[in-house]
Every structure is written in structure tokens, then in C-alpha cells.
Amino acid sequence: MGDFERFYNKALRFLSFRPRSEKEISDKLKTQKASPVIIEKVISKLKEQKFLNDEEFAKWWIEQRTTFKPRSLRLIKLELRQKGISKEIIESRIINQESRGDLERAKELVKKRIEKFRDLSKKEIYQKLGSYLARRGFDWETIKQAIDESLFKRV
Known part of the structure; x- marks a missing residue:
């Protein structure tokens, strides 16, 4: 061979x-x-042989990262750049996801995690959820808004 x-x-x-x-x-x-x-x-x-296609890969990666391991679009873009995907492909593929937006993804994550912290003070909840969302690439304004909206619904 x-x-x-x-x-x-x-x-x-x-x-x-x-x-x-x-x-x-x-x-x-x-x-x-x-x-x-x-x-x-x-x-x-x-x-x-169509086993390798950066556009299809970018589409697949974005779907995986928004569905199974939610991340901010900013972090997804960074991951794709690290994987060698061109800016043009990233921008063309990410447009579809921007309609849903980072705030919705952040609120989903808060909703999933908030019950773990029901016995904590509001300050501790902010700290824990804030650092959790920050590790997933969300900016502070999005984090604050997602936590605020979830806490006010909960009260």
C-alpha cells in the first residue's frame, strides 16, 4: 500500500x-x-467524493453547538475560525441562527440550571449562573438580562 x-x-x-x-x-x-x-x-x-465540505461542516457544527451544548454565537464563530473555516462561510451560516439570538439561548440555559440553586441567595444565584454563562461565551449584558428575566418569572 x-x-x-x-x-x-x-x-x-x-x-x-x-x-x-x-x-x-x-x-x-x-x-x-x-x-x-x-x-x-x-x-x-x-x-x-463529497466527504469533506467546509460549508456543510460549519452548518453541522453550528447545529450541534446551538442544540446540544449551547454556546453564544461569538464563541461558535471563534471555534469555527480555530477549525479553519473562512469568515465568509461562518457569516453565511451564522445568519440563520442570529434570528434566535444569544438571549434566547442564555435564557434556556438559565431555565435548565436555576432549580439547582433555589436555596441560594439572589447574589449567589447571579454569581453561579453568571460564571456558567460566561464560560459559554455570553457577554455580561446578555447574562444579566437572562438571569433577571428568569428570576422575576420565578418569584
Whole structure:
């Protein structure tokens, strides 16, 4: 088996776990000591066979991050940039999510977590929920508004 086939099979195995970006495949093959020429050929063949598509990957990543591990759009954009997705693709894919907005996502997260803190003071609830939402990339205004609205509904 030649180098191309060996690295192509490694790339397919890597793709079998979840969709990947071109950069992720390239980085993985670099760690496996593939030459730049082989990496380019493998990526080209994967794209040709429609196993690799950064636009579809961005769509999938955004759906996963807004559904299963809710994050702010700002943090999702950062994650996609780190995965090598172009700004144009990110902006075109994120527009659909902006209608729902970060505030709605933050309120959903607060709603899920607030019962854990029902015995705490208002200040402690703010601290715990605030740091929880901040770790998920929400800005302070969104955090404050989501917590305020949830606390007033609860009282």
C-alpha cells in the first residue's frame, strides 16, 4: 500500500467519528508525518467524493453547538475560525441562527440550571449562573438580562 492510500485511509477513519474541516484533516495528517503533497491529494480526493465540505461542516457544527451544548454565537464563530473555516462561510451560516439570538439561548440555559440553586441567595444565584454563562461565551449584558428575566418569572 502506497503513502497516498495509507493516509487516505487514516483520513477516512478520522472522518468516521464526526464531520471534519479541511484544516482538521490537514492537521491530523501532518501529525501522522504526511508530506504536504500527499495531504493536498488526500484533501482533494475527499472533497471530490463529497466527504469533506467546509460549508456543510460549519452548518453541522453550528447545529450541534446551538442544540446540544449551547454556546453564544461569538464563541461558535471563534471555534469555527480555530477549525479553519473562512469568515465568509461562518457569516453565511451564522445568519440563520442570529434570528434566535444569544438571549434566547442564555435564557434556556438559565431555565435548565436555576432549580439547582433555589436555596441560594439572589447574589449567589447571579454569581453561579453568571460564571456558567460566561464560560459559554455570553457577554455580561446578555447574562444579566437572562438571569433577571428568569428570576422575576420565578418569584
